[in-house]
Amino acid sequence: MKFSLIQMDIAYGQPEKNRKQVEDHLGRVVEQHRPDVVVLPEMWNTGYDLQRLDEIADRGDLPGWMAEKAKEWGIVFVGGSIAEKRANGFYNTTYVYSPDGNEVVRYSKVHRFRLMDEEKYLQPGERRSPLFSIGEFAAGSMICYDLRFPELARSLALDGAHIVFVPAEWPHPRLNHWRALLQARAIENQMFIVAVNRVGKGGNHTFCGHSMVVDPWGSILAEMKEEEASLTVDIDLEEVDRVRRKIPVFKDRIPDCYF
Numbered sequence: 001m002k003f004s005l006i007q008m009d010i011a012y013g014q015p016e017k018n019r020k021q022v023e024d025h026l027g028r029v030v031e032q033h034r035p036d037v038v039v040l041p042e043m044w045n046t047g048y049d050l051q052r053l054d055e056i057a058d059r060g061d062l063p064g065w066m067a068e069k070a071k072e073w074g075i076v077f078v079g080g081s082i083a084e085k086r087a088n089g090f091y092n093t094t095y096v097y098s099p100d101g102n103e104v105v106r107y108s109k110v111h112r113f114r115l116m117d118e119e120k121y122l123q124p125g126e127r128r129s130p131l132f133s134i135g136e137f138a139a140g141s142m143i144c145y146d147l148r149f150p151e152l153a154r155s156l157a158l159d160g161a162h163i164v165f166v167p168a169e170w171p172h173p174r175l176n177h178w179r180a181l182l183q184a185r186a187i188e189n190q191m192f193i194v195a196v197n198r199v200g201k202g203g204n205h206t207f208c209g210h211s212m213v214v215d216p217w218g219s220i221l222a223e224m225k226e227e228e229a230s231l232t233v234d235i236d237l238e239e240v241d242r243v244r245r246k247i248p249v250f251k252d253r254i255p256d257c258y259f
């Protein structure tokens with residue numbers, strides 16, 4: 001199965017410009033590589049212009065637009081995440097669509113990143129499983145800072161996830177954390193991690209790119225640098241079961257010992 005990661009710059013607080021950029025990237029990537037799955041970065045419609053969310057957050061247009069794109073291109077579309085306005089506030093939400101344009105899951109980021117003031121502007125997501133299917137395999141999604149909470153990735157793995165997507169806007173100077181945590185989550189849960197970060201500047205932050213695919217053994221199958229680019233990787237999801245048979249971590253867990 002082919003997975004395309006779109007590592008893009010995001011125009012600060014300019015949703016229309018960003019939608020056009022996504023449309024262009026998507027068309028190019030799909031025509032060139034014919035992927036089965038395409039993944040975008042976090043909050044690709046607005047960037048971290050949190051103070052202007054009332055003006056710029058999506059009010060219900062983008063989910064329908066992403067559904068159409070999934071159908072037009074016949075892809076599983078992991079729509080990164082978008083800033084959206086709901087009746088009770090703003091959320092940072094991932095929508096995933098099947099190739100026939102149906103929504104298969106939506107997940108709003110639960111852990112809010114104080115270093116970038118998320119708790120002042122965004123509501124935490126509701127507690128429900130971000131699990132969905134890609135063919136016969138279970139997949140899950142989390143968003144950026146969620147990566148620091150091994151419990152979430154472990155819950156997805158315990159629910160059967162073979163692959164977890166991590167759309168992000170992860171800034172410098174923590175590139176070393178990004179790389180180490182992605183590998184750690186893949187190794188400890190013996191699953192694929194497909195992580196899509198943005199590049200460029202926004203507000204006071206410079207984002208570090210290095211989107212990558214990590215396999216269940218912890219090897220980085222492919223990694224981008226710090227420029228706008230896309231990456232298409234062939235992933236054999238059956239590798240998860242092979243690794244889990246080799247070192248049967250999930251059989252050897254002793255939940256009673258974990259206080």
Ligand SMILES: O=C(O)CCC(=O)C(=O)O
Nearest residue numbers: 113144145169170171174
């Ligand atoms: O955890 C980090 O260092 C970065 C997290 C982040 O930038 C985010 O959640 O948007």
